[in-house]
Amino acid sequence: MHDETASRPVGASLHDMGIHEIVIVDSCCDRYADFVEAAQAGEVGLHFCVDGRSAIRLARRFRADAWLVSTDLADMSGFDLLAMLSPSVLQGDVDPLIEGSRVSLDQVGEGMRSGIFIVADSYSLEEEQRALASGVSGYLVRPITLDVIRATRAPLVAVKQVAG
Numbered sequence: 001m002h003d004e005t006a007s008r009p010v011g012a013s014l015h016d017m018g019i020h021e022i023v024i025v026d027s028c029c030d031r032y033a034d035f036v037e038a039a040q041a042g043e044v045g046l047h048f049c050v051d052g053r054s055a056i057r058l059a060r061r062f063r064a065d066a067w068l069v070s071t072d073l074a075d076m077s078g079f080d081l082l083a084m085l086s087p088s089v090l091q092g093d094v095d096p097l098i099e100g101s102r103v104s105l106d107q108v109g110e111g112m113r114s115g116i117f118i119v120a121d122s123y124s125l126e127e128e129q130r131a132l133a134s135g136v137s138g139y140l141v142r143p144i145t146l147d148v149i150r151a152t153r154a155p156l157v158a159v160k161q162v163a164g
Contacts, residue, residue, distance in 0.1 A: 019044060019065045019066055019149060020044065020045060020065055021044070021045040021046075021047070021062075021063070021064040021065050021066075022035060022044055022045070022046050022047070022064060022065065022066045022067075022068065022149070023047045023048075023049060023055065023058060023059075023062075023064040023066070023067045023068070024046070024047070024048050024049070024067075024068045025048075025049045025050075025051075025052065025055040025067065025068065025069045025070060025073065025078070025081065026048070026050070026068070026069075026070035026073070026119065027050045027051065027070070027073065027074050028070075029048050029050075031142060031143070031144075032068075032144070034144075034145040034146050034147075035146060038146055044146075047062070047064065050074065051073050051074045051075045051076075052073045052075050052076040052078075052080065052081040052084065053075055055067075055069070055081060055085065056081070056084050056085065056088070059085050059088035059089050060088050063089075063114065064089075064114055065114060065115065066114065066115045066116075066117065066137075066149060067085070067089065067114060067115070067116040067117065068117050068119050068140070068144065069081055069082065069085075069116060069117065069118055069119060070119050070120075071118060071119065071120045071121070071127060072121070078118055078119075079118070079130060079131070079134065082116065082118070082134050082136065083134075085116065089114050089116065115136075115137035115138070116136045116137055117136060117137055117138045117139070117140050118131040118134075118136055118138075118139050118140065119140045119141075119142060119144060120139070120140070120141050120142070121141075121142055122141065123141045127139065
């Protein structure tokens with residue numbers, strides 16, 4: 001008898017990792033097919049906002065575990081939206097020395113803490129530095145799949161070096 005769950009990575013479920021609700025702020029929803037499929041399968045709650053104003057309204061009445069914010073929105077820059085979200089979205093503790101790394105995301109999705117990720121069409125060192133300096137959980141470049149979110153929540157394995 002074949003066990004189908006044996007082929008799936010342990011802890012691969014977003015729910016098991018504390019991610020239940022994701023908000024995507026982007027005018028091009030078709031860029032997130034992987035997220036839509038997961039939502040249709042009941043793995044995660046997914047909410048789309050096509051502009052910054054609708055994201056601000058949603059943030060005032062709804063808490064998501066993760067926010068994916070495009071750098072370019074129809075009504076404002078994604079960076080401008082970050083400043084407007086901060087009164088309503090309590091971010092996870094992001095260590096400024098290791099911001100955006102998996103170690104810095106320990107409390108994202110726990111309690112009332114969210115993780116905000118800036119999403120760009122192409123990589124720019126200046127944009128990455130600006131995003132990380134703003135205190136977001138990470139800077140991502142398209143294409144993005146759920147594996148990126150899973151990787152941020154995957155437990156780290158501590159490695160000890162033994163002097164011999």
